[in-house]
Amino acid sequence: MSPTQNGARTYKIASIPGDGIGIEITEQAIKVLRTIEVLFNSFTFDIDTLDWSSKRYLEQGEYIPADGWQRLRKSDAILFGAVGSPAVPDDISLWNLILPLRKKVIHSGLLYQTPLTANQLTQYINLRPIRILPGLSAPLKNCADGDLDWIFVRENSEGEYSGQGGTTHDDTPNTIANEVAVFTSVGIERTMRFAFEVARGRPRKKLTMVTKSNAQRYGMVLWDKIFYEIAKEYPDVETDKMLVDAMTVRMVLKPKTLDTIVTTNLHGDILSDLAAALAGSIGVAASSSLDPTRQNPSLFEPIHGSAPDIAGQGIANPIGTFWSTAEMLRWLGEDAAADLLMTAIQTVTASGIKTRDLGGTNDLIEVTEAVIVELEKSFSSVKNYKSRM
Numbered sequence: 001m002s003p004t005q006n007g008a009r010t011y012k013i014a015s016i017p018g019d020g021i022g023i024e025i026t027e028q029a030i031k032v033l034r035t036i037e038v039l040f041n042s043f044t045f046d047i048d049t050l051d052w053s054s055k056r057y058l059e060q061g062e063y064i065p066a067d068g069w070q071r072l073r074k075s076d077a078i079l080f081g082a083v084g085s086p087a088v089p090d091d092i093s094l095w096n097l098i099l100p101l102r103k104k105v106i107h108s109g110l111l112y113q114t115p116l117t118a119n120q121l122t123q124y125i126n127l128r129p130i131r132i133l134p135g136l137s138a139p140l141k142n143c144a145d146g147d148l149d150w151i152f153v154r155e156n157s158e159g160e161y162s163g164q165g166g167t168t169h170d171d172t173p174n175t176i177a178n179e180v181a182v183f184t185s186v187g188i189e190r191t192m193r194f195a196f197e198v199a200r201g202r203p204r205k206k207l208t209m210v211t212k213s214n215a216q217r218y219g220m221v222l223w224d225k226i227f228y229e230i231a232k233e234y235p236d237v238e239t240d241k242m243l244v245d246a247m248t249v250r251m252v253l254k255p256k257t258l259d260t261i262v263t264t265n266l267h268g269d270i271l272s273d274l275a276a277a278l279a280g281s282i283g284v285a286a287s288s289s290l291d292p293t294r295q296n297p298s299l300f301e302p303i304h305g306s307a308p309d310i311a312g313q314g315i316a317n318p319i320g321t322f323w324s325t326a327e328m329l330r331w332l333g334e335d336a337a338a339d340l341l342m343t344a345i346q347t348v349t350a351s352g353i354k355t356r357d358l359g360g361t362n363d364l365i366e367v368t369e370a371v372i373v374e375l376e377k378s379f380s381s382v383k384n385y386k387s388r389m
Helices: 021-040 054-060 068-073 090-103 185-200 219-231 244-253 265-278 319-331 335-351 364-387
Strands: 009-018 043-049 077-082 104-107 110-113 125-131 149-155 159-168 176-182 206-211 238-243 260-263 286-290 298-302
Touching: 009 021, 021 043, 021 077, 021 319, 021 335, 021 364, 054 090, 077 090, 077 319, 090 104, 090 159, 125 185, 125 265, 125 319, 149 185, 149 265, 159 265, 185 206, 185 219, 185 260, 206 219, 206 244, 206 265, 219 238, 238 244, 244 265, 260 265, 286 319, 298 319, 319 335, 335 364
Parallel strands: 009 043, 009 077, 077 298, 149 260, 206 238, 206 260
Antiparallel strands: 104 110, 125 149, 125 286, 159 176, 286 298
16 A cells, blocks of 8 residues: 555555456456545555456466566455366366465565465465345245354465375376375464454354364364364353364254354365355355465455356356455455445345346346445435534
């Protein structure tokens, strides 16, 4: 962030639309940001759009150019669309774009490859808020308003996503492939502390930890051990533990018993997608990949993926991206703007303006325009109210 000549704050945003519907929804999110910029007139956005996509990979053999990391280093936040193309295997797109964005350390003009050390912290927290937005119906039977209001704290740098393992005797009947799940006490402890602080800040002050320590005897047992040790420092936070398979059942049958959930990288990825579906649609869910040290830019993206089957048709749901944008605004310290955007989103969903995945008839542009109208109306109402105070 830097001041402009008129004293307004300028936030440098790296926009990476990526693939498929990521291109469309990111374009609409930028329209929303420009509206907010005009309304508040106290900050601006310097948006650097980066063409890091599967199209680029197919044409040039890379997603991220050599100077890309230094361009990112100048950013206050990253707004990400989606990655994935039928023309590129999923493991290539994942390991060449989104995972490097989470696993590199950029500071002092130098680039470091993680290992995890106490002084090299990356986007090690993935935060996923889940709740049923007004006007949306959850597939859960007898799920009343307010019964499903969760936040997932997902460890974002270790586990099966560490990239450890290998293949031998490739392309033979005797091919051997092994995947090594890496867990460190540093990685677990910092995630647990973040999760306890999140839980402490929510009304219910309740934290559920999810592992599979009955079958995974080492890494998951270490997760359990550190969880119970840190819990002693937070006597005001109610805690419990679930095995991941039992957790899926509890999410469906007893959603009201859950609030803040902390879990491993792989389990968090799976459970939070299930949670989004239980809340009405994966198209509305947001996520944040955070560097809590704020030494590096954090990344904000919807969780729905690139959806190549509907790309370019103008029917994608932008709500998950708008919610992610609100999370970005809050991370940047613009709470009033974040609140205004969330109010606009909820007003629009409550009014019945919805895309097809939510049972509606509206398209991408119509939903965006409705959110912008609500932003302007809500801002005007708040401004008029304050002027009478």
